Amino acid sequence: MPVAKVGSVVLDCPDPRALADFYAGVVGGTVVDEGEWVDLKVPGGPVVAFQASPGYAPPRWPSADGSQQFHLDLTVEDLDAAEKEVLALGARPLDADDRTRTFRVYADPAGHPFCLCAG
Incomplete structure (x- = not known):
């Protein structure tokens, strides 16, 4: 039996909302904006989350x-x-x-x- 399940895939980025909007355009879903953290909830798939990362490279x-x-x-x-x-x-x-x-x-x-x- 697995120890855990995938809750979300998280991407660091300079602008979480802009990147969530990009992926929503690619795969669909609903963007839930919480400022420094934004979720993209995709029906039938895992949550893809975007996290603000100062100094992102x-x-x-x-x-x-x-x-x-x-x-x-x-x-x-x-x-x-x-x-x-x-x-x-x-x-x-x-x-x-x-x-x-x-x-x-x-x-x-x-x-x-x-x-x-x-x-």
Whole structure:
């Protein structure tokens, strides 16, 4: 029997509300703003939380000397359509040139890497 269950996935960032709004645009859900801490409640999924972090420095991807810290794999039906949408929301491509793979890597507005994965 497990010791615990996942309560939320928490991302440090400079602007919790802005990053919660970005991910709400990508995966849906309801944003609950508590100032320094913002929850994104996604139906059928874990809570994704965003925490204000003074002096935040984004991870470097890819980098042998800098950890990416974590990343989200987001499953999509159409990679090209999803790419257009996340770019319009403020994502930037990190490694989206290889169109033969079943995933593409982006950074959210705070610099966290995430992947769009063919589902």
